[in-house]
Amino acid sequence: MVKVLLLSGSPRAKGNTAQIMEECARVLQNHGVESEIMSLHGRSIEACTACGACSGTGECTIDDSLNEIIATLRTCQGFIIGAPVYFGTARGDVMNALQRIGMASRSSDRFLSRMVGGPIAVARRGGHTATLQGMLMFYLMNDMIVCGSTYWNMVFGRDPGEIWGDVEGMETIRRFAENVAFLVNRLHSTEEKRDIKY
Numbered sequence: 478m479v480k481v482l483l484l485s486g487s488p489r490a491k492g493n494t495a496q497i498m499e500e501c502a503r504v505l506q507n508h509g510v511e512s513e514i515m516s517l518h519g520r521s522i523e524a525c526t527a528c529g530a531c532s533g534t535g536e537c538t539i540d541d542s543l544n545e546i547i548a549t550l551r552t553c554q555g556f557i558i559g560a561p562v563y564f565g566t567a568r569g570d571v572m573n574a575l576q577r578i579g580m581a582s583r584s585s586d587r588f589l590s591r592m593v594g595g596p597i598a599v600a601r602r603g604g605h606t607a608t609l610q611g612m613l614m615f616y617l618m619n620d621m622i623v624c625g626s627t628y629w630n631m632v633f634g635r636d637p638g639e640i641w642g643d644v645e646g647m648e649t650i651r652r653f654a655e656n657v658a659f660l661v662n663r664l665h666s667t668e669e670k671r672d673i674k675y
């Protein structure tokens with residue numbers, strides 16, 4: 478069965494981002510796609526130090542549990558990241574994680590190549606589009622396949638649970654998750670493995 482990693486970038490275990498990841502998991506399951514939800518809650522993800530030690534190994538030398546996320550990603554064919562907007566951009570730990578994951582992939586076997594997915598931004602009022610654009614840079618530079626939806630992947634909400642009041646936002650996310658399932662099933666469900674050579 479094909480599998481998608483859903484990574485919540487919020488420090489809040491049951492916050493809006495986490496709830497959106499659960500909704501994505503439900504949609505994926507309805508379309509025959511397995512998922513695993515991981516969270517940055519309880520983790521403190523440092524910035525890349527440009528040490529270059531991931532070259533060849535694909536593992537990061539910083540001991541802050543990012544390697545657990547990388548190890549899970551290696552078992553997946555899809556990757557969705559959800560980030561709360563902080564001061565108009567993605568929360569710092571989210572970008573730290575994406576940048577280090579990207580370096581680990583690029584400097585080893587390019588495990589991100591042709592993974593299907595995309596980013597989701599959650600905010601009370603503003604900054605969604607800049608946050609999405611920032612996270613898209615990771616996807617587009619790592620040979621990944623990004624899915625669209627009927628609007629940009631942005632949801633409004635401040636306190637945990639407020640996102641359910643954003644009916645259009647949640648519909649957009651459901652359609653995005655359906656599109657990820659649609660693509661990942663067609664691209665990766667055969668015996669033919671991803672051809673990551675480029």
Ligand SMILES: Cc1cc2nc3c(=O)[nH]c(=O)nc-3n(C[C@H](O)[C@H](O)[C@H](O)COP(=O)(O)O)c2cc1C
Nearest residue numbers: 487492493494561563564565600601602603634635
């Ligand atoms: C430090 C900080 C900065 C924030 N900056 C913004 C912002 O720029 N724009 C906005 O609309 N909401 C902002 N928010 C609100 C969060 O994006 C919002 O509460 C979101 O739902 C949090 O997601 P979570 O429940 O998954 O943690 C900020 C919250 C915090 C804690």
